[in-house]
Amino acid sequence: LSVLLLPPEHQHLRYNPLKDSWVLVSAHRMKRPWAGQVEKPPEELIPRYDPRNPLCPGNTRANGEVNPSYDSTFVFENDFPALQPDAPDPGSDQHPLFQSKAARGVCKVMCFHPWSDVTLPLMKKEEIIKVIDKWAEIVEELGATYPWVQIFENKGAMMGCSNPHPHCQVWASSFLPNEPAVSDRCQRAYYQKNGEPLLVQYAKQEAEKKVHYVLIKIKFPIAFLLFLYLYCCSSGLAAIMKQLLTKYDNLFEVSFPYSMGWHGAPTGPHLKEDNSHWQLHAHYYPPLLRSATVKKFMVGYEMLAQEQRDLTPEQVTHFALYTDQCGTRFWLTSAIAHL
Amino acid sequence: LSVLLLPPEHQHLRYNPLKDSWVLVSAHRMKRPWAGQVEKPPEELIPRYDPRNPLCPGNTRANGEVNPSYDSTFVFENDFPALQPDAPDPGSDQHPLFQSKAARGVCKVMCFHPWSDVTLPLMKKEEIIKVIDKWAEIVEELGATYPWVQIFENKGAMMGCSNPHPHCQVWASSFLPNEPAVSDRCQRAYYQKNGEPLLVQYAKQEAEKKVHYVLIKIKFPIAFLLFLYLYCCSSGLAAIMKQLLTKYDNLFEVSFPYSMGWHGAPTGPHLKEDNSHWQLHAHYYPPLLRSATVKKFMVGYEMLAQEQRDLTPEQVTHFALYTDQCGTRFWLTSAIAHL
Ligand SMILES: [Zn+2]
Ligand SMILES: [Zn+2]
Numbered sequence A, B: 001l002s003v004l005l006l007p008p009e010h011q012h013l014r015y016n017p018l019k020d021s022w023v024l025v026s027a028h029r030m031k032r033p034w035a036g037q038v039e040k041p042p043e044e045l046i047p048r049y050d051p052r053n054p055l056c057p058g059n060t061r062a063n064g065e066v067n068p069s070y071d072s073t074f075v076f077e078n079d080f081p082a083l084q085p086d087a088p089d090p091g092s093d094q095h096p097l098f099q100s101k102a103a104r105g106v107c108k109v110m111c112f113h114p115w116s117d118v119t120l121p122l123m124k125k126e127e128i129i130k131v132i133d134k135w136a137e138i139v140e141e142l143g144a145t146y147p148w149v150q151i152f153e154n155k156g157a158m159m160g161c162s163n164p165h166p167h168c169q170v171w172a173s174s175f176l177p178n179e180p181a182v183s184d185r186c187q188r189a190y191y192q193k194n195g196e197p198l199l200v201q202y203a204k205q206e207a208e209k210k211v212h213y214v215l216i217k218i219k220f221p222i223a224f225l226l227f228l229y230l231y232c233c234s235s236g237l238a239a240i241m242k243q244l245l246t247k248y249d250n251l252f253e254v255s256f257p258y259s260m261g262w263h264g265a266p267t268g269p270h271l272k273e274d275n276s277h278w279q280l281h282a283h284y285y286p287p288l289l290r291s292a293t294v295k296k297f298m299v300g301y302e303m304l305a306q307e308q309r310d311l312t313p314e315q316v317t318h319f320a321l322y323t324d325q326c327g328t329r330f331w332l333t334s335a336i337a338h339l
Helices: A027-031 A125-141 A177-193 A198-209 A234-252 A269-274 B027-031 B126-142 B178-194 B198-209 B234-254 B268-272
Strands: A014-015 A021-023 A074-077 A100-102 A107-112 A147-155 A167-173 A222-229 A258-263 A280-284 A322-324 A330-332 B012-016 B021-025 B074-077 B099-101 B105-112 B148-155 B167-173 B222-226 B258-263 B281-285 B320-323 B331-334
Touching: A014 A107, A107 A125, A125 A147, A125 A167, A125 A234, A177 A198, A177 A258, A198 A330, A234 A330, B074 B234, B105 B126, B126 B148, B126 B167, B126 B234, B178 B258, B198 B331, B222 B234, B234 B331
Parallel strands: none
Antiparallel strands: A014 A021, A014 B099, A074 A107, A100 B012, A107 A167, A147 A167, A147 A258, A222 A280, A222 A330, A258 A280, A322 A330, B012 B021, B074 B105, B105 B167, B148 B167, B148 B258, B222 B281, B222 B331, B258 B281, B320 B331
């Protein structure tokens, strides 16, 4: 066939270098008629303070503990932790097909703000800086011993989060989980071959192509990757987070739901290793949608065979390069994250 | 710590030998109070024939084609295929970070029965045999050239399937998708080291342990793996499918929703290779639930770090070994599939 591949027209496989895996993109399917509209769900009225909300200042939680009257961030141990510090070791005398391993850890909850009716994009830049600084502090504290500290925020009922109070979770574990283990392997292999971190070369390549400087083209929520290309300062990061999340809220005319989390170099025993291949980054995943309003089910082909999307990243958004006032260069891309 | 690990009490990591990855099992979390009840959703009345349903015999589909008045199975090309036979090749001159590959294929829909108001467990054994024989025929036909033929069934609205008519899909692709590629690698490595297929040794080990002979212990839907341990005959398979799915329907008092699909050795160019390491099997995935009624969201920690479950497979179901009347030995396990 001598036809040229046009990504928005023809199905193809797209490589994800951070996962060393492929996604089937069937872009031609979008020629099916679809609304292109985002329904505006009825805005729920969230009270600033709810006496029954276990995350509000001064309230009593399930285990009987009383929250302090905090006025900035507030961190406490999760009352129903998936990871506890003291689980026993199953031992090593196991058949290779029936292996289990010890899993120990700590789960914390971190409130961003004393008020339930704000979200990160609605907070002041100074308040977001305090969240970022607290993230850094927690990673430093738990990362002193645990090899992986996962910070993640599930926002909105569509992401399974029923509590409207602005907060995230921190799970530190005695093991390197699957996703960062794959990411570590991919970044290390790339670095060893090319002498520069994968994500730094990625940003340079995108900048060279000069095709990507519009943030959002059409109203379709897209996953993206945010990374701090040169040097991280919390003020610049606060500014870009506020800008980006405000843009999403305004574009979709809702408090935009997402799951996000940070991926940095492993910690604990890995602190002694050379981690030059790692580039700190955050993943932002909006709800996975079939059309702009219908949730996509990850079933059938996706579970049994391969990830599949009906849009190319280029069809729905382009990328933005920012340089903040302190000289930090941030890079935002959706090409790796896919939809 | 000298405490013994009790899987239903203590968190641990569980190995999945078919995926070479680990799942975090936080079984202690189930001590949280939960209803343990399965809500019985109102039974929708499904008409045997619906003039607007594009899958019914004699009806006209979106592309104007008219279905024949079929009285058994009926196969046709998907009107909105994710894979088409003629997509162009993006070529090989690509930066390693921005790779794409050609993806070609065929998507078919297969109706199991002319009636919309039946499901596999409600069909007669002779009718299920016809479905199985048609599956085999399609895999042989498409597998003559395509390296992978994925048969999968999404059943029920909870699995994103809006059409009640009993049917499955078949997607044949010019590439080996991620999931079977990993499974192929794991089974091959195991076979090379141990001289017998992974799943055969798995079944033997489970049989030796003699701990698993009750099908369902408590009412919690669980993923399982069904495989044909010795020799496959469609009559024996039809019997076990009917038995198993009827049991699920009765236990949960609903037409039980699931996604299922077959994994067998790769086809097309791989037909010439030695595939002794492969053991044909089917995966059955029920909806992923947080409690028996609340859907679990795959967000946050799962997307960013690792799969996590609140139950061990042993807590919710045990396994069944069947030997059918033709001497075929089937093996059913939930330990690999996890929840
Ligand atoms: Zn990452
Ligand atoms: Zn499989």
